[in-house]
Amino acid sequence: xxxxxxxxxxxxxxxxxxxxxxxxxxxxxxxxxxxxxxxxxxxxxxxxxxxxxxxxxxxxxxxxxxxxxxxxxxxxxxxxxxxxxxxxxx
Amino acid sequence: xxxxxxxxxxxxxxxxxxxxxxxxxxxxxxxxxxxxxxxxxxxxxxxxxxxxxxxxxxxxxxxxxxxxxxxxxxxxxxxxxxxxxxxxxxxxxxxxxxxxxxxxxxxxxxxxxxxxxxxxxxxxxxxxxxxxxxxxxxxxxxxxxxxxxxxxxxxxxxxxxxxxxxxxxxxxxxxxxxxxxxxxxxxxxxxxxxxxxxxxxxxxxxxxxxxxxxxxxxxxxxxxxxxxxxxxxxxxxxxxxxxxxxxxxxxxxxxxxxxxxxxxxxxxxxxxxxxxxxxxxxxxxxxxxxxxxxxxxxxxxxxxxxxxxxxxxxxxxxxxxxxxxxxxxxxxxxxxxxxxxxxxxxxxxxxxxxxxxxxxxxxxxxxxxxxxxxxxxxxxxxxxxxxxxxxxxxxxxxxxxxxxxxxxxxxxxxxxxxxxxxxxxxxxxxxxxxxxxxxxxxxxxxxxxxxxxxxxxxxxxxxxxxxxxxxxxxxxxxxxxxxxxxxxxxxxxxxxxxxxxxxxxxxxxxxxxxxxxxxxxxxxxxxxxxxxxxxxxxxxxxxxxxxxxxxxxxxxxxxxxxxxxxxxxxxxxxxxxxxxxxxxxxxxxxxxxxxxxxxxxxxx
Numbered sequence: 001x002x003x004x005x006x007x008x009x010x011x012x013x014x015x016x017x018x019x020x021x022x023x024x025x026x027x028x029x030x031x032x033x034x035x036x037x038x039x040x041x042x043x044x045x046x047x048x049x050x051x052x053x054x055x056x057x058x059x060x061x062x063x064x065x066x067x068x069x070x071x072x073x074x075x076x077x078x079x080x081x082x083x084x085x086x087x088x089x090x
Numbered sequence: 091x092x093x094x095x096x097x098x099x100x101x102x103x104x105x106x107x108x109x110x111x112x113x114x115x116x117x118x119x120x121x122x123x124x125x126x127x128x129x130x131x132x133x134x135x136x137x138x139x140x141x142x143x144x145x146x147x148x149x150x151x152x153x154x155x156x157x158x159x160x161x162x163x164x165x166x167x168x169x170x171x172x173x174x175x176x177x178x179x180x181x182x183x184x185x186x187x188x189x190x191x192x193x194x195x196x197x198x199x200x201x202x203x204x205x206x207x208x209x210x211x212x213x214x215x216x217x218x219x220x221x222x223x224x225x226x227x228x229x230x231x232x233x234x235x236x237x238x239x240x241x242x243x244x245x246x247x248x249x250x251x252x253x254x255x256x257x258x259x260x261x262x263x264x265x266x267x268x269x270x271x272x273x274x275x276x277x278x279x280x281x282x283x284x285x286x287x288x289x290x291x292x293x294x295x296x297x298x299x300x301x302x303x304x305x306x307x308x309x310x311x312x313x314x315x316x317x318x319x320x321x322x323x324x325x326x327x328x329x330x331x332x333x334x335x336x337x338x339x340x341x342x343x344x345x346x347x348x349x350x351x352x353x354x355x356x357x358x359x360x361x362x363x364x365x366x367x368x369x370x371x372x373x374x375x376x377x378x379x380x381x382x383x384x385x386x387x388x389x390x391x392x393x394x395x396x397x398x399x400x401x402x403x404x405x406x407x408x409x410x411x412x413x414x415x416x417x418x419x420x421x422x423x424x425x426x427x428x429x430x431x432x433x434x435x436x437x438x439x440x441x442x443x444x445x446x447x448x449x450x451x452x453x454x455x456x457x458x459x460x461x462x463x464x465x466x467x468x469x470x471x472x473x474x475x476x477x478x479x480x481x482x483x484x485x486x487x488x489x490x491x492x493x494x495x496x497x498x499x500x501x502x503x504x505x506x507x508x509x510x511x512x513x514x515x516x517x518x519x520x521x522x523x524x525x526x527x528x529x530x531x532x533x534x535x536x537x538x539x540x541x542x543x544x545x546x547x548x549x550x551x552x553x554x555x556x557x558x559x560x561x562x563x564x565x566x567x568x569x570x571x572x573x574x575x576x577x578x579x580x581x582x583x584x585x586x587x588x589x590x591x592x593x594x595x596x597x598x599x600x601x602x603x604x605x606x607x608x609x610x611x612x613x614x615x616x617x618x619x620x621x622x623x624x625x626x627x628x629x630x631x632x633x634x635x636x637x638x639x640x641x642x643x644x645x646x647x648x649x650x651x652x653x654x655x656x657x658x659x660x661x662x663x664x665x666x667x668x669x670x671x672x673x674x675x676x677x678x679x680x681x682x683x684x685x686x687x688x689x690x691x692x693x694x
Contacts, residue, residue: 031280035270042224046149056143056231061305 121158121192125272130226131263132527133247134292136240136254138301139334139522143231145240145254145346147247149224151205152198157185159219169215170196173207196220198245199227218274228254234343236304238368239297239467239520242346251349251366253295253521256468260524263292291527298334298522303327306644307337311618314637315341318601318623324370324499325637327645330507330606330615332538333516335465335500336645340369372469374496375621378584379433380602380630381492383558384505386430386438388453389445391549397427397556401437408436410487415439430557431565433581438490447481450489456544457505458515459497465518473497492584503617506604509554509578510612512547514540554578559609570605570635572643574653578612579605579638581630586622598622603634607642608654614645 057063107115136145153174160166167182174197181196188194200208205222212220228243241252249258266289271280307325315323327337344365351358367373389395401424405417415435429437442450454460460475474496476485481494488494497505504518517539524533545553558578561567566581586598602619606612618638627633 028279035279035281046224049146049148053143053146053148053229053231056146059142059301060232060235061302062232062235065305 118158121156123271125270127223127268127270129266129268129287129289130224131265131289132291133226133228133243133263134261134294134527136261137294137296138299138304139297139336140300141296142301144236144297144299144301146229146231147226148229150199150227151222152225153196153200153208154221154223155185155194155196156192156219156221157188157194158190158192160185165215166217166219169211169217170208170220173211174200174204198225228347230346232301232305233347234345235301235308236299236338237343237346238340238366238370239299239338240346241468242349242366252346252368252467253297254346256466257295257521257524261292261295264290266290293527293532294525296522296525298329298336298520299338300336300648302648303645304337304339306648307641308339308341308343310637310640310644311339312341314618314620314633317625318620318627318633319625320620320623320633322369323618323620324373325616325618325641326370326499326503327641328503328507328518328615330510330516330612333504333507333518334522334538335518335520336614337641338368338370338500338520340367368467368469369621370499371463371465371467372471372498374471374473374498374501375600375619376495376584376587377492377497377502378582378600378602378630379435379492380502380506380580380582380604381495381497382430382433382438382490383509383553383580384457384459385445385450385453385490386426386441386557387509387545387549387553388456389441389449390553391545392449394444394449395426395441397425397552399426400424401426401429401434401440403434403436405434405436408439410439410443411483413484413487415487415491427557427560428565430580431560431563433561433566435491439487442486442490445486445490447478447485447489450486451475451478451481454489454495456542457508458541459495459501459505463498463500463504463518465500466521470500471498473501492582496587499617499619502602502604503615506580506606506617507615508544509550509558510606510615513543513545513550515542515544517541554609562605566629566631567603567605567635569631570603570639570642572607572639575607575643575646575651576609576654577605577607577639577642578609579603579635581635583628583630599628601628601630601633603630603638605635605638605642607646608651610654613649613651614642616642616645 130149133147135143135147138144153170155166157163163182163185167185168178170176171178171181176197184194197204200222208220208222211217226247228247230237230240237252239252241254241256242250243254244250247262249255249261254261266287268281268287269285273279307327311323311325314320323341325337325339326335328335342365344362349366350362354362386395390397403417403421403424405422406420407414407416409415417434417436419432421432421434421436424432424434424437426437426441428434429441445453454475459473462470462472464470476494481489485494500518504515508515519535519539522536523531524535526532558580559576561580562570562577567577567579570577570579580603582600582602582604584600584602585594586600587593588595600619600621601623602617604615604617606615616638618634618641620633623633
């Protein structure tokens, strides 16, 4: 085997090894990144849920009525007839 | 030679380790670089009839430790415990005694501050055995609203009361799990698809409750319970044309997010248990005079009596065999419709004598008393209708005035709806449907379920128009009159039976009123009951009728039901009610009709 052929074979082997190592490292890095993205998606989903539930809290009729009373708009015919001025319940 | 000896010695050592500790070390290594994580299923939401969230789930951080990975228990415990407000000695003890376990909770549902402090400590001191897990937490955005309907969940997110309990199997879903390769700081590096079982999220439950009607019902009921110092009160609003429960309120209420105070003593626990009872379905009591229409209407339907028939009362007391029946006023003669509108006990005693026990028993059962209604709420009481063999001569006068019988509020409002829908007994419904996590319909319960026809439609219309309307126009229910709509209903004031069943408690009453409107085509039925009011007044006409009317008025306006009375007829006028606005479906026209009519009455 000539020196040149030996060098080529060793070079090819080294390149293959390097490629394998790089691919393996890249796979691990991407897996890790995917894991982080999963976590991020979970956090964002969580934020979405929190916002949905906060919206539900703000749509609570008691809060809406409190706001209506704050604006001095009586909304109930019974309240109107009775001149009800007490603060709305929670 | 030396190298060879060293290699042989090393190989021998390896072989020895492999033989003696190999499997243990392999398991330890496996534990260190893999983690099995439970992926919790999302518990389904509970929604009102228009899709507003009444109960939802958030995820909150909880902390657990893998004791097998803790190298220095004392150091770990004294690092972590102070930032979480825990006792370091106790935590150290837990870590030491549970070395064989891979999982022990340290603290659940950390606050934001605790989480921040813990993460800082873990980063600085490299406490990799302590892991944060996001745990579900049930949230009720409207606070105490409809608490008795919704119920609550325990620490493990299993329903323990209300809809949370009765539909737990639908709401809960099924947890998934994932096996991952993790790095030294327990961060996930790699997961194989084969090692992942996705969670199956719980389905959402849509109720028939409307939050706006519910809120107004609770508001008016709370005021009444407070004003009359009642032990408790309950109010129900039902769509009588379908059996849908639009509101179900019980006062006092509780916070479903925190139903029992932490570390309660026996007294606090008992008080919390009482507060959590959904008395609208779980408590039965003698209905008293609100029971009279059920007997009279059946007797009318069978042609035994007639509404214009005169009854000689000669009150205020009258003997029936060995029993004396009392009226609140001394009436001489009353027509049958007046027996109802003036709530004459003597008149009802005479009706009972005309019918006889056998018929009375049939009438009672026909309206569903003595059977659970089948509403999907836990702990429903069937009420009490004694076996016919135990009925006596007393029953002939007791049953027509609502004694010797017990009924739950849901039974009473369900039976009263028969007078609103031309004679059909519908099964009350509180669940409208079930929707999957993607919004698809899994079950549809929105169609009315008719149990049976109880009365002929002509009998119902005549009885409603001539007897029940008269109750509010000129009878005991006058405080229930409201503008724009002709209310019909019946008052009731019942004595509270002694717990041993012998006689009645002195000065203890249940004041009730059941009503509906508009009288030509009822759109809502309301029942209000106050248990043992103690502020002086106790008659149903005084303690319950105004509250029921207020709830009814708010409900009808919210539902955009067109007004019913003309401008020259007050709500208590004696003239026949005429409809000024043709009935229309909900929509902009109805809103205009309401506004126009309100203007007419105001001008008048």
